Amino acid sequence: MSRNDSDKQKKRSAYDKALGLLARREHSRKELKTKLRQGGYEGEETSAAIDRLGEQHYQDDDRFAEVLLRSRIAQGYGPMRLRVELKSHGLSDARVRELLDEAEVDWNASAAAQLRRRYGGAGTADLAERSRRAQFLLRRGFAAATVRSVTHADVDEAADDMS
Structure with a gap:
């Protein structure tokens, strides 16, 4: 086996890479897609990996948003900042409003x-x-x-x- 072949074997699949990222913490679909593309993975492979992770319930934007929201509220951030941050992760306006309402924060x-x-x-x-x-x-x-x-x-x- 040549050195070039062993280098190809060492590169993990987009799915494995994304799964490793999710093992550390929750990520949004948008965030995973960005990280995989920066890692040199192609668009089709990236989309397929993220779809598969979603089907297996390893990646869930709602769960990600809830974890992020709880964390930022605990850190003392207000609703305007939270709204912007959640939207930056690709969540819809309606879903962001819903999450903030459900949080029931004083x-x-x-x-x-x-x-x-x-x-x-x-x-x-x-x-x-x-x-x-x-x-x-x-x-x-x-x-x-x-x-x-x-x-x-x-x-x-x-x-x-x-x-």
């Missing part, structure tokens, strides 16, 4: 927890400090109404200060 409590974690207990009445805290929450993906209720800051002012 976004005000989550935002307040992030403020306590980042800035400690009591807030100050200082306008600049409230603005800084509002900007922090906006960057984490919380809605303006949530930020306003938690920080008592004028969010429009805070957004202007960010630019």
Whole structure:
């Protein structure tokens, strides 16, 4: 057997490569397709491998989205950020809305927890400090109404200060 033949034998199939990726963590279809193509696998082989993994229930976009959503909520991210991230993985607007509704998160409590974690207990009445805290929450993906209720800051002012 020549060296070239042994190199061909060593290269795993797209299915094996994708299965290895899924063994480490959940991946979306879109993410798997990108990683396989970057690994030099052809489009038809990639699609067939991902379809087969889906049929075997090793890959499931809904399961991926639920795991990602739970993880990001636990990390303290807001609904705006989560919506963008889920859509970047190829989920439809309707499915993203459905997942966020099913999550039943108290976004005000989550935002307040992030403020306590980042800035400690009591807030100050200082306008600049409230603005800084509002900007922090906006960057984490919380809605303006949530930020306003938690920080008592004028969010429009805070957004202007960010630019």
